[in-house]
Amino acid sequence: MNYRFQNLLGAPYRGGNVVITQNTQLISPVGNRVSITDLIKSQTITLPLQSSSNIRRIAASPDGTFLLTVDENHRCHFINTARRVILHRINFKNTVNAVKFSPDGKFIAVAAGKLVQLWRSPGFKKDFFAFELVRTIADCEDTVTAIDWSLDCKYLLVGSKDLSARLFCVEKLKDGILNKPFLFLGHRDNVVGCFFGYDKKNTNKVSKVYTITRDCYIFSWGYSGNNDGNFDENDGGISEPAFPGTPERDGEGNMDSGSVGTVKKRKDFDGKDEGYLHKEKWELLRKDGFMQSPAKLTACDYHRGLDMVVVGFSNGVFGLYQMPDFVCMHLLSISREKITAAVFNEIGNWLTFGCAKLGQLLVWEWRSESYVLKQQGHYFDVNCLTYSPDSQLLATGADDNKVKVWTVSSGFCFVTFSEHTNAVTALHFMANNHCLLSASLDGTVRAWDLFRYRNFRTFTTPSSRQFVSLAADQSGEVICAGTLDSFEAVLASSSWDKTVRLWDVFEGKGAVETFPHTHDVLTVVYRPDGRQLACSTLDGQIHFWDTIDGLLMYTIEGRRDIAGGRLMTDRRSAANSTAGKCFTTLCYSADGSYILAGGSSKFICMYDVADQVLLRRFQITHNLSLDGVLDFLNSKKMTDAGPLDLIDDDDSDAEEGVDKQTRGKLGYDLPGSMPNRGRPIIRTKCLRIAPTGRSFAAATTEGVLVYSIDESFIFDPTDLDMDVTPEAVEEALDEDQPNRALIISLRLNEDSLIKKCIFSVSPLDIPAIASSVPYRYLQRLIEAFSDLLESCPHLEFILRWCQELCKAHGNSIQQNSRNLLPALKSLQKAITRIHQDLADTCSSNEYMLRYLCSSNNK
Known part of the structure; x- marks a missing residue:
């Protein structure tokens, strides 16, 4: 029963930024989880970690080891990506609109509201106060929207909604000069992105600055070396002073009314004099328009190696431009919806775009104009799976x-x-x-x-x-379908007339058996062998019927097990609510020994059929952005107009995500009749256990959750004794007794020892040892073969073992097929996959040999 979260399928990208690490690893937020896609191997995994609500911003360290996530509730997780664990947590007081690691990975810049906070990046060690606040920059007059680091980590470029960008020196000046930022003025809309540009001859030297605004303009800035602190109209710049308005504040928030034109020199690490970039005279070199009005610019990125800019607009158009001459390389339309993410990979040959409205992520190779990745989850709730x-x-x-x-x-x-x-x-x-x-x-x-x-x-x-x-x-040959409106059914059917009926398809038109119930029947499912039937009723019970004798075998009372979670519109607590306290989907395990049940709840329940006991209860999500997750109402969020989360604040700048579905087209099975203002309700619509029994999938509001049995070692001996030890296994192998060693390892049920004993057997001795294995250890041995076929290269050796086991224990396997079915299905899955791989390889080799032979003949 050791099922663990494995992956999340079918969930759409709902917004937030995306990052690419190691040039091929695409990291994107999916709800309150993080998904990592390997663009080379075409594989995607979802980290088994959850934030308290939907993730808003993510940032990755330069080497890809650490990942920083910030959700809608301003809660931050510092994650070790390789080990998939949360190392540290911290809460920010304001909404985080941008976050970025420094190029050396030592610092993290966080744009929290109007503030820019510089934190020292934590390490692998778990400390009580892992995050150390190095500096707070409070110069911006409105919300900060963009951040960029210089390669030497000495300067920080900040854009905000106050129609300006600022250039900060990260270090405190040792000579006492106040660290005032340089202001880039002249924008007429919010700054969406700001980037450092570099000299082509010296790629580490900052030579220009680009600022991109929401009204579809890009500003190119350069410095002339004049240090008078003011722009000259004759130089093509802006005549406003470099530090306009009231006296500026330094990074610590202290006021200063001293001279703003004084420029000091400092010595760099080589002992040479170097001027501070934020003290230089920057001038506007050119201003270019993207010509996409009335659309707004919503996403942008800059690649310093190629000196190229990619931008995305609210009308679904994206553009790729060569700088500094502003030459349009590509101008294409992905869709008609807003592009919410646009980013280069490390080399710059791939562009990644995200469209939250469509729930779509795609990676485009701009030189060949072809797709590397085009993945899109289901736009609405998943109803069924198999x-x-x-x-x-x-x-x-x-x-x-x-x-x-x-x-x-x-x-x-x-x-x-x-x-x-x-x-x-x-x-x-x-x-x-x-x-x-x-x-x-x-x-x-x-x-x-x-x-x-x-x-x-x-x-x-x-x-x-x-x-x-x-x-x-x-x-x-026979396909049967049941309808919604007329309750026409075939085979086994459940109905709101409080009955389950068995129908004879070929002999007659009427029901041959009726199983009466006291409440409406919501779903029905057969045990895999067809000898038992399970159905759930509106009162939260699961009934098990013998299909041969037509007798009620067991009843499980599950109302208290599935209860939990309240809606924002509920006027009572979850304990007193009657909504959702029933199962709408059931699924038997492959051997029929246990059953999974789910419904309009945040829980999935696993029951033992024979003993009618609850084995495990899975909570499918902790995402507070969904309705029905909390058990109690937070009184702090109650207002005179109702719950705060249900009040529409009409924030036009908020990212538009996938339309939240509160009632699907099968709306009869959803609790509540009041509109929920776009907050999706957590529920499970369908459950299926894999024929191998190693995993199960649940179609939920979050997407398709896949749970599998943890592959890590779990000590679970089957027949332990004083003489059954790992030392005894080693001793038997040293004495050339592989049969005895294999039996002891099977009794210990330790995976590594079992595999070691399997490989110690000579191919000539396989028939004798296979026939001597007791039947009670057969299932564990077959599971070991299934695992070995997935990883080891000794294909013929393992298949020989399987063949001899079938010869020696064929009758026992047939008589007890139900108990061995999960292990046999796992073995079949492994053999089928290898057969397909070998068939593809052989076909490719055959075509290649034909081509080479034909070439030689010519």
Whole structure:
């Protein structure tokens, strides 16, 4: 039962900035989690860490070791990316609009409201006060929107909503001169981005500054070397003084009314005199417009090596410009929605764009004009999901009318079917693993070919119906679908008439057996062997029926187990509320020994069927940006107009994310009837356990959560004795007794010892040792073979073991197939994957040999 969070699929990108580390690792926020995509291997993982609400800003250290995340509640996590653990936490008092590590990784600049705070970057050691505040800059008159470091970490460029950018010297001047910033003036809208430009001959020397504004203009600044503190109209600059208005404040907030034109010199590390950049005379070299009015500029980035700027606009257009001559390289449209993220990779050959409105992230190679990555989650809630028979694929259907098929191991969606015209409600994989069925509210059941990626058959009814359930026999000859409006059903059906009915498809039209209940039946599911039926009712109970004798076997009372979480519109606490205290989706394990149950709650419950006890309860999220997560109402957020979170403040500058869905097209199963002002309600719509039993997936408001059994070592001996020790295993191997060593390692149930004993067996001795393995250790041995096939190169050796086990224990495996089914499915999955890889390799080699032979003949 050691299921742990593994990955998050189908969740859309909801906004926030993205970063690229090590040139190929794309890090992006997904709700209150962080997703890391390897652009070379085409794999994506989601860190098993959660923030208290949706993540707003992220920053990565230069070497990619550390990751800083800040959520909507201003709470910050300092994460070790490799180990996937949170090292430190800190809370900021104001909204964080920008955060960035210094190029040497020693400092972190945080734009919190009007302040810019410089923090010393924590390390691997867990300290009580890990974050050390080095300096606070309070010169900006409005919210800070952009930050950039110079390569030598001595200067900081800050842009804000006060229509100006400022150049700060990070170090305190040792000669007592107050550290006043230089102001870049003349902007007519908020500064969206500000960047240091560098000399082409000396890439470490700052030679220019670029400031980009929301009204689609870019300003290029350079310094002439004059240090009089004022601009000269004849020089093409702005006639306003460098330090206008009232006396400036230094970095500590102290007032100064002294001379602003005095310039001091300092000695750099080589002993040479060097002028301070913020004391130089900067002048406006040129001002260029992107010509996208009335659209607004919403995202930008600069690559210092290529001297190029990429910008994104609110109309979905992005542009790539060569500086300093402002030459347009590309001007293309991604969509009609606002681009919320635009960033270069380290080399500068890839551009990453994010569109929060569409929930889309894409990576574009601008030289070849081709996509490196184009991933998009489901726009609305996922309604249904299903595993392929070999557990390698996962299909999802959602309210956005789309069916997506994902590779479980990589977390990538490799095909999207969009032929349905209404919400997809049910999915089913055929036994051959190459055909997928989907049912929809548009009144069709479609069959999809996973080889050619096409819809090769469509089933409809004589009269218009909305399908909400789907089933098929093993041969694929009979497909059955249930409807929403007329309650027409086949096989086993649950209904609001408080009954579960079994139907004879071929012999007659009426029900042959009726299982009565005292409350409305919400869902029904068969045990894999077909000998038991489980159904949930509106009163929060799960009933188990014997399908052969028609008798009620067990009943589980689950109202208290699934209860938890209150809506913002509720007038009572979660303990006193009756809404959502029932299960709307059930799923048996592969061997039928336990069952998963979920519904309109933040919990997923796992029950032991035979003993009717709660084994585990999974909380699917701690994201406070969703409704139904908290158990108690925070009185601090109550106002005369109602809960503070439900009041629309009409903030036009806020990022627009994916439309929040509070009631789907299957709205009858959602609690509450009052509008929730865009706060999505946490719930589980569908649960499926992989045929291997090693993982299960849940279709939730957050996306598709995948949980798998932790691969790390867990000491769980099966038959322990005084003589059963690791030393005894080593002693048996030294005495050339592989049979005895293998039995002892299986009794210890230690993975490393079992694999060591397997490889110590000579190929000639495999038949004898395989026949001597007791049946009670067979499952553990098969699981070890499944794991070895995924990683070790000795394919023929492992397959020989599997063959001899089947020969020696064939009858026992057939008689106890239900207990061994998860292990056998895992073995089948591993063998199928290797077979596919070898088939692809052999085909490629065959074509290559044919080509070489034909070339030699010519």
